[in-house]
Amino acid sequence: MSSVTASTVPSTAPLSQSGDSRNNNTRWIGRLAIYGLLTIFAILYLMPLFVMLVTSFKTMDEIQGGNMLALPQAPTFDPWIKAWGETCVGLTCAGIKGYFWNSIKMVVPAVAISTILGALNGYILTKWRFPGHTLVFGLMLFACFIPFQSVLLPMATILGSLGRFGVTLQNATGFNFGFGNSTVNLVFVHVVYGLGFTTLFFRNFYEAFPTELVRAAQVDGASFFQIFRRIMLPNSLPIIVVTVIYQFTNIWNDFLFASAYAGTGDSMPMTVALNNVVNTSTGVVEYNVNMAAAMIAAVPTLIVYILAGRYFVRGLMAGAVKG
Amino acid sequence: ADVKEVQMLHWWTSGGEAAALNVLKQDLSKEGFAWKDVPVAGGGGDAAMTALKAMVAAGTYPTASQMLGYTVLDYAQAGVMGDLTETAKKEGWDKSVPAALQKFSVYDGKWVAAPVNVHSVNWLWINKAVMDKIGGTQPKTFDDLIALLDKAKAAGVIPLALGGQNWQEATMFDSIVLSTGGPEFYKKAFNDLDEESLKSDTMKKSFDNLATIIKYVDPNFSGRDWNLATAMVIKGDALVQVMGDWAKGEFVAAKKTPDKDFLCYRFPGTEGSVVYNSDMFGMFNVPDDRKAAQVALATATLSKSFQSAFNVVKGSVPARTDVPDTDFDACGKKGIADLKAANEGGTLFGSLAQGYGAPPAIANAYKDVVSKFVHGQIKSSDEAVKQLVQAIDDAR
Amino acid sequence: MAFLEISGLRKRFGAVDILKGIDLELEKGGFLVLVGPSGCGKSTLLNTIAGLETITSGDIRIDGRAINGLHPSKRDIAMVFQSYALYPNMTVAGNIAFGMEIRGVPKEERAKAIKQVSDMLQIGHLLDRKPSQLSGGQRQRVAMGRALVRNPQVFLFDEPLSNLDAKLRVDMRTEIKRLHQRMGTTFVYVTHDQIEAMTLATKIAVLKDGVLQQFGTPAEIYNSPANLFVADFMGSPAMNLLNATVENGAGGLQVSLERPNGAPLRLPVVAGNNGLSSYAGRQVIFGIRPEALTDPDGADRKARSLTEDDCLIEVVEPAGSDTFAVTKLGGKSVVARLRADAGIAPGQNTRLAFNLDKAVFFDPQSQLRIS
Amino acid sequence: MAFLEISGLRKRFGAVDILKGIDLELEKGGFLVLVGPSGCGKSTLLNTIAGLETITSGDIRIDGRAINGLHPSKRDIAMVFQSYALYPNMTVAGNIAFGMEIRGVPKEERAKAIKQVSDMLQIGHLLDRKPSQLSGGQRQRVAMGRALVRNPQVFLFDEPLSNLDAKLRVDMRTEIKRLHQRMGTTFVYVTHDQIEAMTLATKIAVLKDGVLQQFGTPAEIYNSPANLFVADFMGSPAMNLLNATVENGAGGLQVSLERPNGAPLRLPVVAGNNGLSSYAGRQVIFGIRPEALTDPDGADRKARSLTEDDCLIEVVEPAGSDTFAVTKLGGKSVVARLRADAGIAPGQNTRLAFNLDKAVFFDPQSQLRIS
Amino acid sequence: MSTVATTDPVLTPAHSTAISLRGRLQDALPKIVLAPSFVITLVFVYGFIIWTAYLSFTNSKTFPSYALTGARAYQRLWRWTFESDPPSSWYTSITNMAIFGFLYVGICLALGLFLAILLDQKIRGEGLLRPIFLYPMALSFIVTGVAWKWFLDPGLGLEQTLHHFGWTSFHFDWIKNKDFVIYTVVIAGVWQASGFVMAMFLAGLRGIDGEIMKAAQIDGASPLQLYRRIVIPLLRPIFLSAFIVLAHMAIKSYDLVVALTSGGPGGSAWLPSNFMYEYTFKRNEMAVGSASAIIMLMTISAIIVPYLYSELKEKAR
Numbered sequence A: 001m002s003s004v005t006a007s008t009v010p011s012t013a014p015l016s017q018s019g020d021s022r023n024n025n026t027r028w029i030g031r032l033a034i035y036g037l038l039t040i041f042a043i044l045y046l047m048p049l050f051v052m053l054v055t056s057f058k059t060m061d062e063i064q065g066g067n068m069l070a071l072p073q074a075p076t077f078d079p080w081i082k083a084w085g086e087t088c089v090g091l092t093c094a095g096i097k098g099y100f101w102n103s104i105k106m107v108v109p110a111v112a113i114s115t116i117l118g119a120l121n122g123y124i125l126t127k128w129r130f131p132g133h134t135l136v137f138g139l140m141l142f143a144c145f146i147p148f149q150s151v152l153l154p155m156a157t158i159l160g161s162l163g164r165f166g167v168t169l170q171n172a173t174g175f176n177f178g179f180g181n182s183t184v185n186l187v188f189v190h191v192v193y194g195l196g197f198t199t200l201f202f203r204n205f206y207e208a209f210p211t212e213l214v215r216a217a218q219v220d221g222a223s224f225f226q227i228f229r230r231i232m233l234p235n236s237l238p239i240i241v242v243t244v245i246y247q248f249t250n251i252w253n254d255f256l257f258a259s260a261y262a263g264t265g266d267s268m269p270m271t272v273a274l275n276n277v278v279n280t281s282t283g284v285v286e287y288n289v290n291m292a293a294a295m296i297a298a299v300p301t302l303i304v305y306i307l308a309g310r311y312f313v314r315g316l317m318a319g320a321v322k323g
Numbered sequence B: 001a002d003v004k005e006v007q008m009l010h011w012w013t014s015g016g017e018a019a020a021l022n023v024l025k026q027d028l029s030k031e032g033f034a035w036k037d038v039p040v041a042g043g044g045g046d047a048a049m050t051a052l053k054a055m056v057a058a059g060t061y062p063t064a065s066q067m068l069g070y071t072v073l074d075y076a077q078a079g080v081m082g083d084l085t086e087t088a089k090k091e092g093w094d095k096s097v098p099a100a101l102q103k104f105s106v107y108d109g110k111w112v113a114a115p116v117n118v119h120s121v122n123w124l125w126i127n128k129a130v131m132d133k134i135g136g137t138q139p140k141t142f143d144d145l146i147a148l149l150d151k152a153k154a155a156g157v158i159p160l161a162l163g164g165q166n167w168q169e170a171t172m173f174d175s176i177v178l179s180t181g182g183p184e185f186y187k188k189a190f191n192d193l194d195e196e197s198l199k200s201d202t203m204k205k206s207f208d209n210l211a212t213i214i215k216y217v218d219p220n221f222s223g224r225d226w227n228l229a230t231a232m233v234i235k236g237d238a239l240v241q242v243m244g245d246w247a248k249g250e251f252v253a254a255k256k257t258p259d260k261d262f263l264c265y266r267f268p269g270t271e272g273s274v275v276y277n278s279d280m281f282g283m284f285n286v287p288d289d290r291k292a293a294q295v296a297l298a299t300a301t302l303s304k305s306f307q308s309a310f311n312v313v314k315g316s317v318p319a320r321t322d323v324p325d326t327d328f329d330a331c332g333k334k335g336i337a338d339l340k341a342a343n344e345g346g347t348l349f350g351s352l353a354q355g356y357g358a359p360p361a362i363a364n365a366y367k368d369v370v371s372k373f374v375h376g377q378i379k380s381s382d383e384a385v386k387q388l389v390q391a392i393d394d395a396r
Numbered sequence C, D: 001m002a003f004l005e006i007s008g009l010r011k012r013f014g015a016v017d018i019l020k021g022i023d024l025e026l027e028k029g030g031f032l033v034l035v036g037p038s039g040c041g042k043s044t045l046l047n048t049i050a051g052l053e054t055i056t057s058g059d060i061r062i063d064g065r066a067i068n069g070l071h072p073s074k075r076d077i078a079m080v081f082q083s084y085a086l087y088p089n090m091t092v093a094g095n096i097a098f099g100m101e102i103r104g105v106p107k108e109e110r111a112k113a114i115k116q117v118s119d120m121l122q123i124g125h126l127l128d129r130k131p132s133q134l135s136g137g138q139r140q141r142v143a144m145g146r147a148l149v150r151n152p153q154v155f156l157f158d159e160p161l162s163n164l165d166a167k168l169r170v171d172m173r174t175e176i177k178r179l180h181q182r183m184g185t186t187f188v189y190v191t192h193d194q195i196e197a198m199t200l201a202t203k204i205a206v207l208k209d210g211v212l213q214q215f216g217t218p219a220e221i222y223n224s225p226a227n228l229f230v231a232d233f234m235g236s237p238a239m240n241l242l243n244a245t246v247e248n249g250a251g252g253l254q255v256s257l258e259r260p261n262g263a264p265l266r267l268p269v270v271a272g273n274n275g276l277s278s279y280a281g282r283q284v285i286f287g288i289r290p291e292a293l294t295d296p297d298g299a300d301r302k303a304r305s306l307t308e309d310d311c312l313i314e315v316v317e318p319a320g321s322d323t324f325a326v327t328k329l330g331g332k333s334v335v336a337r338l339r340a341d342a343g344i345a346p347g348q349n350t351r352l353a354f355n356l357d358k359a360v361f362f363d364p365q366s367q368l369r370i371s
Numbered sequence E: 001m002s003t004v005a006t007t008d009p010v011l012t013p014a015h016s017t018a019i020s021l022r023g024r025l026q027d028a029l030p031k032i033v034l035a036p037s038f039v040i041t042l043v044f045v046y047g048f049i050i051w052t053a054y055l056s057f058t059n060s061k062t063f064p065s066y067a068l069t070g071a072r073a074y075q076r077l078w079r080w081t082f083e084s085d086p087p088s089s090w091y092t093s094i095t096n097m098a099i100f101g102f103l104y105v106g107i108c109l110a111l112g113l114f115l116a117i118l119l120d121q122k123i124r125g126e127g128l129l130r131p132i133f134l135y136p137m138a139l140s141f142i143v144t145g146v147a148w149k150w151f152l153d154p155g156l157g158l159e160q161t162l163h164h165f166g167w168t169s170f171h172f173d174w175i176k177n178k179d180f181v182i183y184t185v186v187i188a189g190v191w192q193a194s195g196f197v198m199a200m201f202l203a204g205l206r207g208i209d210g211e212i213m214k215a216a217q218i219d220g221a222s223p224l225q226l227y228r229r230i231v232i233p234l235l236r237p238i239f240l241s242a243f244i245v246l247a248h249m250a251i252k253s254y255d256l257v258v259a260l261t262s263g264g265p266g267g268s269a270w271l272p273s274n275f276m277y278e279y280t281f282k283r284n285e286m287a288v289g290s291a292s293a294i295i296m297l298m299t300i301s302a303i304i305v306p307y308l309y310s311e312l313k314e315k316a317r
């Protein structure tokens, strides 16, 4: 192949090059502009992170004394070490490392359940329409807007009753069904209030999904769920990524529900812990530790972003249908 | 929940406070009670109160919760608080705890909360080096203070360090009102919410004084956290801060010593009076089998040893007047003496800004008005007084 | 009893009637070809049989059993979609095997079936590709493979060969025919290819605007079109349909056609076309297929009524195997099919032979065939 | 100088060579038809001309200007995609008008153009629909309409008529031809329809596996196929290609074909086929098209060398206008095209006429035509 | 369909009951699967909305009280709606909401789309850039709020740094200015959310059939026209998703305001969610908080419902 290229190109080189180079020039300028813009935006977006990062490597003296944007004079890792393993979350001074697991135990099921339900709902609302589907969707959509402040108390009441019911049930059957467990409660709450969004994402994505594929699968004998699992899901990667990013971030960072329903040490999620590190009413604020803690707390989310980002694939539906 | 366990909701999560609470935790563990921490920091207890409300709604009461002033009474009224009267009798709280505090820890004749400390807010915090440089002396009147601030200004130092958040502004205003109108006036206006006093000329004068003093603040004060304002004084960028005694913690943390590096004076014209707020541990109506743990917690909280140990760290003064001041620094000693004097002299007043003068609806309405005045939405003291009366009336 | 019965089938999209009462019956193992102009409702009909579109009214029965409400996956039907509808996330092999997988066919058996069908469709070398990496014709063959691996009660094919080259199409056509004969499965097949329709069908249904025009064997449709539309539609190039007058001539009944220059052309009609005699003296539409209008050398020497006459050739279209010539008769352009090297040129007068055995006549009002 | 010049064009997808050095030249206003088996690279070639696929190596010039690096939108090309690629968010009218809109054609002019082209494509009643509400053939016509409203330097059509019914296809073909003649624009056109290829093309390019097999006028391709592949590929049904031995017989050169039963069939060859004489005594491949192998009544009476002989008919395939008969010769199945009612039946011996004027011969080794 | 159903049992009575039972289950399956989500939504959203609406007509303070006492809460809100000098907190909240909502949603959509389009140009290092634009979402605003606060603080951050580098005339003190502070909230909000909007659009872009883009290029569309006429219209469903997400974030932006501005000078940065939270939980005026929530919901529905209607109507045909 290379030999062929080598032999054919010179014969036509002069003309084609003149033509090419002009186009290449404009293309080059275009590419340069794109990369330039992206770099500028990246820098702008990174600016606050820069402040945080710089601060997290400074000593408190330096923070109080110097410019916020200045590089640390005497960089120190202590704030990070402290945030990870020493800083106090309430009366327990073992850093924030212990709270990851609490959050993960809650976030993973909540994200998984709400994503799958959202995908199923979107699938039904676009490919298995029934009279009134628009109304159902509209209602679920409008649900996104309910202020969480106003659901906090009634939800607590219901969760409390469920918890007492769970105790009764456990006493009667000797089996723990998970009622009243604060992690289970949080999963439930996040699924309930995430459904509107996940449904929205998937419905709007499936809206453009060729119905012919569903039909073909039906003819192939696939059932409702088989079509969903084998045809819909594998072709929804980008929207799954978006949904997971959204849900993971929101649930991971949720403070209101987490503090109200799971404030105690054994199930305290990451955000409540972080909040307890960062916020202080009348005490001394250790900004460097706070910044480090915040960045550590964000690592799982960042990992999700990076991992999930690989599934932002192009051309998923290419070649499926003609039309 | 385990019966040998104390579930404690609080927002004391940062260094000193947490360390102080740890003393309590250890005291309890000596008696065989485990400590189950429910810390919810943020917003000066707002987040914790929200969580508490949810817990109460769910019917899963903690053993106790850190609470402020009128909140205790609200919860008591809702019938969710426990009864510690027996313990109180045994321990003699009625006598040792100032009556002003009992107003909030006793509801309907029953002890429902254990006060932990008393903060007072009418303090001036001054950088001694700067003070020496400009040759200032302790201001005795409001005008003295203004003169002092002028001196600082002339010397090129920021005269007054202030954080432009409504509670900081209102906290300073508490002191100004007390200074301008005197103890009687303060009580009538800010504790009894007497409308005549609220719209009186004295109140207008107070606002005018606020307007005067605010001129000595640097232009960037808006939104600044209180501890950053304190830091300005510590570093000598600013001369003085008007702030509650928790500010001392910042000085101590910066390894400064009272009288040597910094000075603590009562706000001029408020000598002999104490505008206070107090942290309380509200005790919930837990099932009988958890009562023992609750009693142990209450007893330990009001024990002299804990009161001393805790307040030394916290910067506040003990909630009972019979605690020796040996472990306290100069400012602490002064605070204890002042509290005792004010308690006996009837000049111990709840801070309106801190939620001890009136219920939260009113306290917050008050903060709104002060803050709007400071930031120029309300342009005159006449208008401010009108707004204040209206806002308080609305919130009643 | 008929295996596939469609009665009174109606379908509307919104306010538009797409199928307007279709009645069909197909015996078990029959091969029904649906033809009709683009947009007449063929795919829609197929979809209703498959259960992919709801029916507005009417009935579909398979083997005597009404399947109206039955879910597509329960109908035991295999289908080739006009738009292919390949699963983009699966390889060619995965696409083909999906239906079997769903039905729990063991792996080895699936592999065997894939091998067999992909050999037949000449896509064996593409099994690991995704649909996006295929050419149009390859995609179409995959779509067909997906149907052919199965062994359903009914096959539904929607223009399955339209994107294949002629050679492959002939191969595939033969394969389909062979398959049909071997398996005895019932087929419903949409095509625009006349030869496909004629060679594959046991029955042809001609649709127009959602109305069934004629339903019969290929020979019936070709030789005895029920109406002008069918006559015009079937056959390529189309049948010449000319205005003519029926006359009682010397040698019996004859038709007379206008010619641009001078005397009308008179063609004697084979006796026995009874219906026509009642039209004596009236206008009819005279239909003659291009292949019945040839150069005399290429004409069927066995025809009972062969008439020759000179015609002015206007256009000549050589098409490899034949040459098409256009002349004017009865006020219309008429296409004649001549041998490839008939050696004619536009503008010349050329002798053409009319094979009247093959002529058909239509009533101009009702547009129905006169028989 | 040629208008469209393609030289040494190569294209690979990953590790697979798809186009393996294509060289073509087309004069301005020419009509190039690309044919070849499914998957041979026709669409890919079209895409490279349009600039939608990058070129691995080689050159494409339009009007002497290399356009390799030029953006598709700058090439002044209109294209009909094999997969239509309609804009799903626009109505039919919007789809058609988009290109004009982009070019800033005034509204009235656009409306006029839409009207004209939609009438021609018979989609006037569909202008307000979205593509999803159209049938397959209607979509295809919209795709064509989108190209036809424009007035580009080059039209690229990728199987634009494959989903249309025969009648419509003939109409469209005629329209395209007319358009081509009127506008004098250069066309590159992919089709699997032999008649389309033969009637439309000024040049045909036959591709196989990414290699250009033959490039010439339709008549050249049909009558003088360059090699066995082209001979076999062009024409439907395909040319019969039989093993034969060249002999020096009594009446000159003749070829001898094996027959299943008994004596070989000897066919005299027209003198003048010089190349063939050097093959005397050797095996060649004898090619004869079905239409040159007919019932004697239907045979070309002007043919210089017409030989008749009896053949055993194995299969009969009536196809409306003709009947195809299959017999065995030279060890292979041979298709003959007889008149529609030749009255033959499988299993009978029937007399067939061989028109040797039309025979071609190939070297079995090189597969090239002997001329 | 209904006519069909009635003819069904008559003609094949033996099979059809069994078939239709299973068939009916089969038909109902989608609805059965959807039902839990729908019921949950009805109970936990609409049930609670009704509960909130009820409370707004009571005299609930710290805790819900269930004795109806009339529309006093609404009367107060109504009065506050017009108290503009000095502005009531409610007046500030709703005017801020209008400014913030409009700018935040608008800029996020525009910037998100713009970034997505840039990233979609077969960019090398896309995998690196994507998380950079997304990470603001990941960080708790309690902390990033502090960083922003410093960054925007004239005495600490950007202004001081630029002065330091010699650009002494640079002046940027919006965060301290009661009239401009809301715009700093917009800046921080956009910084936080636009990356996610970008991700949504990117997902949408990746789903568009490449052939259609090719067709448009052939039609002569320049990249700009390609996006404006083909790509962006095709992203319409994504716009809907993004709009809903942004509108909801705008309405719920509580901690953004608190962490960044502590409510702003004199409460000038308040948004309705701050108002709601303040009154419900801090000021123990639950009735007022509930009433404000209901008014917010009503306002949202006045904006969203027509939009949803037009957006969904067309598709439903």
Ligand SMILES: Nc1ncnc2c1ncn2[C@@H]1O[C@H](COP(=O)(O)OP(=O)(O)OP(=O)(O)O)[C@@H](O)[C@H]1O
Binding pocket: C132, C133, C134, C135, C136, C137, C138, C163, D013, D014, D016, D018, D036, D037, D038, D039, D040, D041, D042, D043, D044, D045, D082
């Ligand atoms: N993305 C791809 N990756 C690998 N191979 C490809 C890809 N796209 C096309 N091909 C292969 O390139 C070859 C040529 O494809 P092309 O679409 O040009 O064929 P074609 O001649 O148009 O066929 P058809 O008549 O079936 O449309 C085919 O064999 C196809 O499988």
Ligand SMILES: Nc1ncnc2c1ncn2[C@@H]1O[C@H](COP(=O)(O)OP(=O)(O)OP(=O)(O)O)[C@@H](O)[C@H]1O
Binding pocket: C013, C016, C018, C036, C037, C038, C039, C040, C041, C042, C043, C044, C045, C082, D132, D133, D134, D135, D136, D137, D138, D163
């Ligand atoms: N969703 C729809 N809404 C409205 N009309 C539709 C819809 N789908 C199809 N049609 C119309 O129904 C008619 C029949 O469509 P159908 O696809 O059955 O045609 P077809 O016979 O298969 O045509 P083709 O040969 O072009 O594929 C067409 O005129 C088409 O425009």
Ligand SMILES: [Mg+2]
Binding pocket: C042, C043, C044, C082, C158, D135, D136, D137
């Ligand atoms: Mg169709």
Ligand SMILES: [Mg+2]
Binding pocket: C135, C136, C137, D042, D043, D044, D082, D158
């Ligand atoms: Mg192709």
